[in-house]
Amino acid sequence: MSDVPFKERVNAALQNPDRLRAISSGAEAAFVKRNIVLESLPDPDATRDLARQIRAHTIAHLDRYLAEFEANLTANGGQVHWARDADEARQIVLDIATRVGAKRVAKSKSMVTEEIRLNAALEAQGIEVWETDLGEFIAQQAGDHPSHIIVPVMHLTRQEIGRVFHEKLGAPYTDEIPELNLIARRTLREVYLSADMGITGCNFAVAETGSICLVTNEGNGRMVTALPRVHVAVMGMERIVPTLDDLSVMLQLLARSATGQKLTVYTSLVNGPRRPDEEHGPEEMHVVIVDNGRSRALASDLAEILYCIRCGACLNVCPVYRAIGGHAYGSVYPGPVGSVVSPILGGVPAFADLPHASSLCGACKDACPVRIDLPTLLLRLRRETVKQGQQPGWLSAGMKGYRAVATSPGRFRLAARLGALFTRLTGGRWFRGSLPGPLGAWTRYREFPPFARKTFQQRWQERSRHD
């Protein structure tokens, strides 16, 4: 989480219109593609319903499928580790790295390793960490962090990327995309061949086979899992599907929703380390299963958020995300899903603003491939922020007053009369001045309509008397 208050982060983001334009057009373009490619399914709605059923069933029986996954992966020669929280997860990976004498780590894209702040922990032990997903690689070189869970550097222009590559990698400046790709590719090829440990995330873990599934567009996931002598996959506890058939349903939706592709270029299933009869592959394969607040979510009325398959469609469609970008959220997980996940993982007090940073327009719910009712989850978290006293005093006092007004027709009429008086004293028309205190946020962007001299209900009573 960021130390800067949410409002200040938002204001900082709004000061950079070029960046916001890049984010807004990137998000919109991704969502337009998503809409087109989703329609290439014979029955997109039926597929989404099925995917939701699979996720709901899996989350309802998570204990059983995790145990099945562990048994099958262990039979394949892999090792499963359980991490209650971020500290434990980091320590498990560090212990493996130390034991095998890792000096250089190649990583493919993983949000959960961002969540547990793994890179910094490895680097503190003197271990070199290289991000190999192109977007993550750029973010790492720029000393930046991802602003989007699928497109980490949606906020950067190619000119900015050209300057980063020039300064950090000593490449001649270019803003041509093929040239930039080539620079990254040359650097990373060397990394794959020399890394002694590969770290990946896990898009899905398949219980019946003990496999983990990785989807990438650059083939970096394969390099990272095949070349180094040790492979460590870090997965959120909920990333499981029961069967390969279930996986195929999820894969049909993941790339479509995320990047508007029918499938990503590479879909890799990793079943374990190199077997005795095999020539290639890592000597050891580990899967670290991270809870870090997920079982708390499971036990609450927010469990539905665990259906999420991290496609990012809710970010792309969200008008708030488009207006402020990912960094303003101050969390590893931005956008609507982030506004639910962040308070669950990091605690309500640390992220009390995020559930309120939504107009509740519901575009996220419509976009979600597994139809997570994000607005309702945000509402339940808002109730939680009130219960925990995380709301400003003026608002709580205002709500008490509002309750008094709206539970008594007499007080309601009185309030309407006071409003009408305010309107009469300020010229009888739309109010152009500034309202005091928090209400000033209304008049900074809008005029306020005049109160009626007589409410409709008064008029109606008078009409009834005349009839």
Next chain:
Amino acid sequence: MPEPPRNVSLFVTCLLDTLFPDVAQAVVDVLEAQGVTVGVPAGQTCCGQPAFNAGYWDEARAMARHTLDVFGDSDEPVIIPSGSCGAMIEHYYPELFKDDPEYGPRARALAGRIVEFTQYLVDVLGVTDVGARVDASVVYHPSCHALRGLHIDRQPRALLENVRGLRVLEQANPETCCGFGGVFSVKMGEISGAMLHNRLDAFEATGADWVVGVDVSCLMHIEGGLRKRGSAMRTKHLALLLAEGIR
């Protein structure tokens, strides 16, 4: 087919009652022109949505109980000229009272009775042409809670299409939120303001006279923004447009 119910109760809603009584009158006028008998149960205040959406569920529950008491146990349809208040009652009253043996059943009953104004005209009465004539150009802004919460889009569009003299223009990305969001518009004023400006640009690019919608809350936020930037464009609730067109 059974005869559609023509005795209805009107839930005025707090904003129409105190800020836009002409819109409430327009709703009555349009309904009465269709031979509908409109009653307005006395003592109405607010459905509680602003408190509910801000996380103040105890306060919201108190207001919702008041509203449930006002509308009583009749089975008349309750016509509501607001998609967001309608969605509040339909979806979230049952959630608010799900463990309440007294108000739970009443909340579910009212959720079943609530009908948004254009839904009632088009889906219940089967009327898409009220015989209005209005010489103007408009864009229709589908408010989010009407659109996604109650699936209201074709009903207002059908009513607009049948207004003689009216030109209905299309703005870019019509289904994008205007940024109102109740308390959000004040609490997160900067974000709300940025979203509003994006929408105003899209509306103004059409050159229409009015932004028409079925939610005065979004419309007052939009018109407030239009006025603030000195635009000549205005907003109009669909009921008012129809009522003026049949006068």
